Amino acid sequence: MNKIWVLTKVFLKSSFQFGTENKNTSSRLKKIAAKIGYGILILYLIGIFSFLSYQLIETLRAFGQETLFVGIFLLALLLLISIQTIFSAMNIFYFAKDIEQVLPLPIKPIELLLAKLNVLIISEYLIEFIFGLFPIFIYGYITGAGIIYYIISLVVLLLLPIVPILFITLVVMVIMRFSNLVKYKERFQLFINLAIILLAIGLQFFFTSTGEVSNQEILVTMTNVNGMVENIGNYFLVLKPAIHAIINTNEFIPLLQLIAFTLISFIIFIFIGNKIYFKGVIGSRGTALKKRKMKDKNYQEKDIGLSYVIKEFKLLIRNPIYFIQCILPAFLMPVLLFLPFLGNDNGMDIRNIAGLFNIQSTLGISILLSIISFLYSLNFIAITGISRDGENAKFVKQIPVSLYDQYIYKIIPAVFVNFIPSLILIGLVYYLFPVSIGFIVIIFLFTILFSFIHSIWMLWIDLKRPKLNWNTEYAVVKQNMNMLFEFIFSFICIAIFLLIGYLCMTINEIIFILILTFILTIALLFSNRYIRKKQDILFDKIN
Amino acid sequence: MITINHVSKSYVKGKKSVDNLNLEIKNGEIFGFLGPNGAGKTTTIKMITGILKPDEGEILLDGKNIEKQPVDAKKTIGFVPDSPDMFLRLTGIEYLNFIADMYEVPLEDRKERIEKLAKRFEIENDLGSSMQSYSHGMRQKIIVISMLLHQPKNWILDEPMTGLDPKSSFQLKELMREHAKKNNTVFFSTHVLEVAEKLCDRVGIIHKGNLIFVGTYEELKSEVKEGSSLEEMFLELTENE
Numbered sequence: 001m002n003k004i005w006v007l008t009k010v011f012l013k014s015s016f017q018f019g020t021e022n023k024n025t026s027s028r029l030k031k032i033a034a035k036i037g038y039g040i041l042i043l044y045l046i047g048i049f050s051f052l053s054y055q056l057i058e059t060l061r062a063f064g065q066e067t068l069f070v071g072i073f074l075l076a077l078l079l080l081i082s083i084q085t086i087f088s089a090m091n092i093f094y095f096a097k098d099i100e101q102v103l104p105l106p107i108k109p110i111e112l113l114l115a116k117l118n119v120l121i122i123s124e125y126l127i128e129f130i131f132g133l134f135p136i137f138i139y140g141y142i143t144g145a146g147i148i149y150y151i152i153s154l155v156v157l158l159l160l161p162i163v164p165i166l167f168i169t170l171v172v173m174v175i176m177r178f179s180n181l182v183k184y185k186e187r188f189q190l191f192i193n194l195a196i197i198l199l200a201i202g203l204q205f206f207f208t209s210t211g212e213v214s215n216q217e218i219l220v221t222m223t224n225v226n227g228m229v230e231n232i233g234n235y236f237l238v239l240k241p242a243i244h245a246i247i248n249t250n251e252f253i254p255l256l257q258l259i260a261f262t263l264i265s266f267i268i269f270i271f272i273g274n275k276i277y278f279k280g281v282i283g284s285r286g287t288a289l290k291k292r293k294m295k296d297k298n299y300q301e302k303d304i305g306l307s308y309v310i311k312e313f314k315l316l317i318r319n320p321i322y323f324i325q326c327i328l329p330a331f332l333m334p335v336l337l338f339l340p341f342l343g344n345d346n347g348m349d350i351r352n353i354a355g356l357f358n359i360q361s362t363l364g365i366s367i368l369l370s371i372i373s374f375l376y377s378l379n380f381i382a383i384t385g386i387s388r389d390g391e392n393a394k395f396v397k398q399i400p401v402s403l404y405d406q407y408i409y410k411i412i413p414a415v416f417v418n419f420i421p422s423l424i425l426i427g428l429v430y431y432l433f434p435v436s437i438g439f440i441v442i443i444f445l446f447t448i449l450f451s452f453i454h455s456i457w458m459l460w461i462d463l464k465r466p467k468l469n470w471n472t473e474y475a476v477v478k479q480n481m482n483m484l485f486e487f488i489f490s491f492i493c494i495a496i497f498l499l500i501g502y503l504c505m506t507i508n509e510i511i512f513i514l515i516l517t518f519i520l521t522i523a524l525l526f527s528n529r530y531i532r533k534k535q536d537i538l539f540d541k542i543n
Numbered sequence: 544m545i546t547i548n549h550v551s552k553s554y555v556k557g558k559k560s561v562d563n564l565n566l567e568i569k570n571g572e573i574f575g576f577l578g579p580n581g582a583g584k585t586t587t588i589k590m591i592t593g594i595l596k597p598d599e600g601e602i603l604l605d606g607k608n609i610e611k612q613p614v615d616a617k618k619t620i621g622f623v624p625d626s627p628d629m630f631l632r633l634t635g636i637e638y639l640n641f642i643a644d645m646y647e648v649p650l651e652d653r654k655e656r657i658e659k660l661a662k663r664f665e666i667e668n669d670l671g672s673s674m675q676s677y678s679h680g681m682r683q684k685i686i687v688i689s690m691l692l693h694q695p696k697n698w699i700l701d702e703p704m705t706g707l708d709p710k711s712s713f714q715l716k717e718l719m720r721e722h723a724k725k726n727n728t729v730f731f732s733t734h735v736l737e738v739a740e741k742l743c744d745r746v747g748i749i750h751k752g753n754l755i756f757v758g759t760y761e762e763l764k765s766e767v768k769e770g771s772s773l774e775e776m777f778l779e780l781t782e783n784e
Contacts, residue, residue, distance in 0.1 A: 289676050291668045294661075298636050298671070299654040307644035311633070318632040392629055397594040399645045400617035536596075543595045 003107060007115035012122065014098040014471040034481050041484060045130050053135030057142050067247050069139055074160065074242050077132050081124050081161045085168045088474070091321055092120050093169060094176055096472040099281060109278035110270070117269075120169065124161040132157055136246070149249045156242050156255070159262050163238045166269040173273060176280040190320040194328075237261055304401060308409040315388070316381065316413060322388060325477035329378045330417045334424040359433045362512040365443070366501025368429065369516075370494040372447050373454070375421035377490030380477055382414035382458035386542065387467040387476045393542045403535040411455035415448075418455070422447040442513055449520040454489070456527045461485045463538050544570050545591060545697055545728055550600035552586055560586045562752040564600070568730050568745075570696075573723045575739035576732040578749035579781055584732040585625060587749065588701050591730070592622045604697055618646065621690035623700040627682035635670040635677070635685050639692065646693035653692055660688040663718075664711055679706035687715060698722060700731035704738060716742055736773040750781045 053073065060066045093116050102112065136153045139145075238261055244254035302310070316322050358364060386393050396406050426440055426447075461482050470476055477483075500519070504512045531538060547566040553559045561583045568574045578584050589595040591602055593609045593616065602609045607616040630638060636657070643653040661667040664684040674682055683706045690698065698719070704712050719729045719742065733739055739746050740760055748756040756763060760773075767776045
């Protein structure tokens with residue numbers, strides 16, 4: 001038991017990089033500042049979710065339907081936890097570098113399995129704390145619940161993530177055990193991961209298109225939503241008992257059911273996990289050498305820039321963690337956000353409503369650029385452009401290629417990937433609004449200009465605060481404070497776009513477009529001049 | 544030729560990791576750079592290769608200043624870093640092609656050189672595999688081959704023998720000798736004192752950032768007790784300081 005706890009602490013430290021404390025005063029201060037920053041961000045998220053929950057509960061209460069909140073809320077929480085687990089289980093259990101360090105130690109497979117499970121559960125509890133705890137308490141406060149409610153809610157929240165975590169991890173373990181038999185192991189694992197994610201999106205699409213949320217009668221909608229919760233509840237074993245345990249605090253059977261489900265799942269998990277996890281871990285490490293003679297076509301000569309950019313892309317695509325965290329969101333997020341607009345019957349309704357809004361106006365253009373700014377903030381390629389290389393980052397200083405040129409080569413993959421959300425948004429605009437081709441072309445050119453500016457400054461952030469000593473590639477993307485700056489940058493850009501749009505509301509659109517072109521071109525020229533001039537200083541932290 | 548003039552570097556204020564280093568490695572010379580852990584060897588190598596900027600002084604590679612003409616200066620060197628774990632998701636041949644592109648090595652030349660060197664290091668049939676599947680020694684071989692593709696005049700190697708099997712280690716030493724014979728420069732750091740003894744024309748010993756000895760092996764012997772082994776000489780010098 002003691003070993004499991006020690007291992008859990010080590011894994012938690014390595015995944016959150018607590019172990020690299022610097023005794024230097026200024027960097028200690030920076031660490032404190034970073035912790036305060038995290039604290040503010042967490043408080044901000046808690047505040048937003050608490051406020052939204054309060055609004056929703058009050059609205060439902062007006063119709064005497066406040067219990068519906070518990071269903072919707074727990075379902076959302078469960079989905080969030082499940083998606084998060086899909087993204088992180090394979091990494092925590094198989095790809096994390098810390099596993100390699102503990103494999104030679106005299107540790108039983110079950111101890112490693114349970115320590116890894118603890119890490120996953122603790123990280124999901126953190127998410128629950130941010131998104132789950134306060135809305136449930138607010139519900140209790142509004143409905144005037146007694147102390148028993150709070151105790152039961154806490155127990156439910158503690159138990160709720162466990163079954164989905166155990167189930168998803170079991171699926172991952174089976175896949176990994178099986179993938180050892182496959183020749184192209186890593187590609188297979190990536191493919192399976194993608195399949196799971198696509199399935200999750202498919203489900204989302206299914207529910208948004210059959211939920212009929214556009215129904216006029218609010219009570220009917222509520223019944224539908226309730227029906228939807230019930231429906232999905234059939235797929236999530238723990239959802240119904242969790243809901244009933246919270247709603248009917250005088251009944252203990254749902255809570256006992258929840259405990260029983262969790263216990264049974266745990267026993268199954270331990271039984272199967274103990275048999276297959278260790279073998280999967282050992283099998284997943286190292287790939288076999290393929291002996292073959294080189295042919296003439298294997299020797300290729302390319303232009304420096306092209307060769308560099310191809311290398312960047314190969315390293316991004318071949319690393320499953322980087323692919324899933326850096327490239328995939330650029331595809332997924334716009335699809336997830338825009339799917340509801342394309343759902344079966346809703347499409348026509350939305351087109352009718354869209355017809356009432358003139359997108360080819362100053363405000364319309366500002367809103368489109370704001371959406372683009374938000375979508376670009378989900379592209380983590382430029383902001384991890386240096387950190388992804390880790391110890392290899394100093395390579396940029398070894399080769400006879402100017403640092404300015406390398407700066408540009410490093411942002412090109414980000415600019416390319418930004419094309420995807422741009423094209424999806426523009427396609428949607430073309431589908432929903434009666435707009436001219438000229439308008440579409442202008443918006444597209446704006447997105448390209450903005451994409452360059454965005455990527456230049458994201459790489460700048462990474463160069464200012466590179467994260468080069470990491471234990472797992474996952475830490476580069478997920479446990480990286482720099483992402484906060486990406487969101488802040490995006491937020492500032494949105495504010496600027498909306499402000500300009502608002503100030504120019506009375507101006508002719510053509511003049512507005514000229515003003516925007518001028519602003520974006522100047523911003524890009526300035527950014528380019530800045531990095532060219534400061535290239536030596538910018539790469540100072542890479543050594 | 545590598546010229547280091549009055550070079551100093553500190554990471555922490557008031558504590559110099561390299562202190563007023565002066566060194567000239569002439570053409571045709573193999574120079575071994577020795578010192579205990581944390582003595583300043585890697586810092587010096589990082590400054591020579593342009594990874595770190597010196598606080599004071601200048602470094603010239605074939606007369607080109609690494610700070611003022613970085614691109615031209617870097618073209619004159621081939622560098623083997625202390626860790627061979629470079630871009631492991633590329634295959635060996637992809638990595639070599641990439642490096643050849645960076646140094647603008649023409650197609651025919653790179654083909655000929657890769658084939659010759661891969662055969663010499665016995666990895667000609669492994670180039671198509673991902674470098675992740677390579678052993679430490681195989682990765683080291685790829686890095687050494689990549690260093691030689693553009694036929695640089697100055698070789699700079701940080702612990703180059705680490706992980707190499709005896710045959711490959713022998714091959715590399717042979718290559719170093721051949722390179723120096725053609726009036727080129729080899730500068731390498733090592734912990735293996737016997738390698739320095741047998742291979743180097745001159746050695747330099749750095750300790751706590753200061754160069755405490757530069758000269759031939761014979762000169763080194765004359766500085767310490769008679770009959771001492773190289774190991775004893777090294778310990779005596781670095782402990783006396």
